[in-house]
Amino acid sequence: MKKLFTIKTLALLSSVALLSACDKGFEQLNINPDTSPIIVxxxxxxxxxxxxxxxxxxxxxxxxxxxxxxxxxxxxxxxxxxxxxxxxxxxxxxxxxxxxxxxxxxxxxxxxxxxxxxxxxxxxxxxxxxxxxxxxxxxxxxxxxxxxxxxxxxxxxxxxxxxxxxxxxxxxxxxxxxxxxxxxxxxxxxxxxxxxxxxxxxxxxxxxxxxxxxxxxxxxxxxxxxxxxxxxxxxxxxxxxxxxxxxxxKVQYIANGQDINKNPISLALRGNNYAVANGNDNTEGGKFAKTFVSFLTANKDPRLNSISVVWVNKTQDTTLAIQKGMPNGLLQKPADFITYSEPNINTVLKLDAPLIVLSNAEMNLLMAEAVIRGWASGDAATYYKNGIAASMRSMALYGDAAAISTAKINTYLAGHLFASSFESQMEQIHSQMWVSLFPNEVEVYSNWRRTGYPKLTPVNITGxxxxxxxxxxxxxxxxxxxxxxxxxxxxxxxxxxxxxxxxxxxxx
Missing domain, CATH: 1.25.40.390 (Serine Threonine Protein Phosphatase 5, Tetratricopeptide repeat)
Structure with missing residues (x-):
């Protein structure tokens, strides 16, 4: 028993000595030169x-x-x-x-x-x-x-x-x-x-x-x-x-280098739906919705021309007359899938497009709501107009192809005067918010749940x-x-x- 104990003890001590010898410089070797233990x-x-x-x-x-x-x-x-x-x-x-x-x-x-x-x-x-x-x-x-x-x-x-x-x-x-x-x-x-x-x-x-x-x-x-x-x-x-x-x-991104440098919304939507860029082979079957495009079309909204395209002969076409949204709730690929509108990869989905974090369009529209609630002074109609105009001017951030002229903005405003009743005013303000916040869909979703505007008709698909x-x-x-x-x-x-x-x- 004593002999066995001695052999085991020597073996253990030898192992400890060996590990001690091997440990020299071990901590240094295990430091990642590309990281820092100190927060900068x-x-x-x-x-x-x-x-x-x-x-x-x-x-x-x-x-x-x-x-x-x-x-x-x-x-x-x-x-x-x-x-x-x-x-x-x-x-x-x-x-x-x-x-x-x-x-x-x-x-x-x-x-x-x-x-x-x-x-x-x-x-x-x-x-x-x-x-x-x-x-x-x-x-x-x-x-x-x-x-x-x-x-x-x-x-x-x-x-x-x-x-x-x-x-x-x-x-x-x-x-x-x-x-x-x-x-x-x-x-x-x-x-x-x-x-x-x-x-x-x-x-x-x-x-x-x-x-x-x-x-x-x-x-x-x-x-x-x-x-x-x-x-x-x-x-x-x-x-x-x-x-x-x-x-x-806003955050201004660049199109080159690592993905972290690129607009994350553009990168994700292009990668998950619009990467093939032909209007037909959209990975997740995505298009602009009929509700969205129809609203913009019915209101002669110049922002539609800034953000929306239909692929014709493998080329993006921004012609207003051909823009149409795909209905929500479809269960099969439509035979005319290629004819539906989707985001413009040369404007709103540019990899170097800015990402608007919080806009003056949103704040002006909220000011219009605060005024009609009696919570703030000022002219609600002016804030409403300023919010729409700010949103339209911001299209220029996506490049010259998306920019909207002052004349077009003024024409739109002249055709969309502020209503007189509270509920009608709320509907106008937040229907504009629904458009102006795009493509910040997280915020669009929150504002819609809070206000209920625009009034959306849900789908009811089996299952x-x-x-x-x-x-x-x-x-x-x-x-x-x-x-x-x-x-x-x-x-x-x-x-x-x-x-x-x-x-x-x-x-x-």
């Missing part, structure tokens, strides 16, 4: 901006939201979550949730943790807080109750099962964060500079962005709590929102999951039910079943 706030902030905007731009933007608001249609069933209210395979209802947390949410949280205790980086902290609100408002608007207060704490506290916060509490905190961040911005201190993809670190413009976000969120509450909506809307208006072209928030009603939210991922079960169950108990028809808090 400016670099991480750029990535947080990229990733918050580049999230499921096909499955969520086109298939789910764009189909639901009848901007897009498809004859196929797999991508038909918004078109036919089907979901039989894939991850379309989950994608935005699954991608948001490990990327944009964690990244902006890391920036905040890196700068929050350094007074010299007060602007970096404030802008990061604003961007965190932007990142989260899209998640909660798509799903309702979601992890918020404990989100990202897997890295900091090893908490891999975060609780779900109520959407009400999330909205209250986002509004508070926007107010505190806006008032703490100081133009005399340093900012992100060129690392800021939207404003190049311009603190004055970020303050307007913060109040504009506050305005967007406050108006989201008109159905659920009009008094709270009014309070925050008036704070936002007093603070100063984006009303002029010069303050429009759909909503009894023929347009979906009101997306679905929590299966992984949440399996890996974060107690918190998932608490959210469902509070909000309602994890279905496409369960309405979120502000959509009651």
């Amino acid at each position: 706030p400016s670099y991480m902030f750029s990535k947080a901006q990229y990733d918050a905007l580049n999230n499921s731009c096909a499955s969520t933007y086109e298939f789910a939201c764009g189909g639901s608001v009848q901007h897009f249609s498809t004859y196929k069933d797999v991508p038909a979550i918004g078109d036919k209210y089907f979901f039989s395979q894939g991850t379309y209802p989950y994608d935005f949730f699954n991608n948001a947390y490990p990327l944009g949410v964690n990244e902006i949280g890391a920036v905040i943790n890196a700068v929050k205790n350094d007074p010299t980086q007060a602007n970096l902290h404030a802008i990061a807080r604003i961007w965190k609100a932007f990142t989260f408002h899209r998640i909660t608007d798509l799903y309702g109750d979601v992890p918020y207060s404990e989100a990202g704490t897997g890295y900091t506290n090893a908490n891999f099962t975060p609780k779900y916060d109520s959407q009400k509490s999330i909205y209250e905190d986002m509004l508070k964060e926007l107010e505190q961040a806006a008032t703490s911005l100081d133009a005399s201190k340093a900012s992100y500079g060129s690392a800021d993809l939207i404003y190049g670190g311009d603190v004055t413009k970020w303050k307007k962005f913060a109040y504009s976000m506050m305005f967007r969120l406050s108006m989201r509450l008109t159905k659920v709590d009009a008094n709270l909506a009014k309070t925050w809307a008036q704070k936002a208006i007093a603070g100063g929102v984006i009303l002029d072209d010069a303050d429009l928030a 759909n999951l909503t009894n023929g009603s347009i979906p009101r939210r997306l679905l929590y991922p299966l992984a949440e039910e399996n890996l974060n079960g107690p918190n998932f169950k608490a959210a469902v108990a509070s909000q309602g079943e994890n279905t496409l028809t369960t309405r979120i808090w502000w959509d009651k």
Whole structure:
């Protein structure tokens, strides 16, 4: 026994010695030269901006939201979550949730943790807080109750099962964060500079962005709590929102290099539907929807010519007379599929097209609503006209081929005077919002659920999951039910079943 123990002991000691010898330089060899253990706030902030905007731009933007608001249609069933209210395979209802947390949410949280205790980086902290609100408002608007207060704490506290916060509490905190961040911005201190993809670190413009976000969120509450909506809307208006072209928030992309440099909506839609570029072999069977094209056509809207084409002899044709949308709810490829309109790859789907994050068109239209509600002073008709004109002018951002002349804008405005009754005014404002926010389909979907305008006729295809009603939210991922079960169950108990028809808090 003693001899056996001695042999085993020597073998063990030899192994330890050998491992010790092998360990020399081992840590150095295992350091990735392309990464840093230290957070560089400016670099991480750029990535947080990229990733918050580049999230499921096909499955969520086109298939789910764009189909639901009848901007897009498809004859196929797999991508038909918004078109036919089907979901039989894939991850379309989950994608935005699954991608948001490990990327944009964690990244902006890391920036905040890196700068929050350094007074010299007060602007970096404030802008990061604003961007965190932007990142989260899209998640909660798509799903309702979601992890918020404990989100990202897997890295900091090893908490891999975060609780779900109520959407009400999330909205209250986002509004508070926007107010505190806006008032703490100081133009005399340093900012992100060129690392800021939207404003190049311009603190004055970020303050307007913060109040504009506050305005967007406050108006989201008109159905659920009009008094709270009014309070925050008036704070936002007093603070100063984006009303002029010069303050429009956008990211300018480039067509070359890595995919992260390219407009994510353009890249996703081209890759998932319009890559072949012949009008017939669209991968997911997608086209512009009949509702969308018919609205633009009936109103003689010059934006149709900027964004829409029909492929004729392998060439994009923008002739207005031939533009037509494909009906939602089709179950087979139409024989005349090639004759339906789709997005112009040389304008709105250019890889170097800018991505409009928050526009003066939206803010002017919301101002028109605030005025008719009695929450703001000014002339609602003027704000309404300014919103439409701003949207039309913004077409020039997609190149000369998309630009709309002042004469055409004035002609359109002259033919679309502001109505006199509240409901008619609301319908005008938000039908214009439905057009003006394109291709930001996540925001189009949220605004439509809040206002109900334009009035859309749902499809009712056999086998759909909503009894023929347009979906009101997306679905929590299966992984949440399996890996974060107690918190998932608490959210469902509070909000309602994890279905496409369960309405979120502000959509009651």
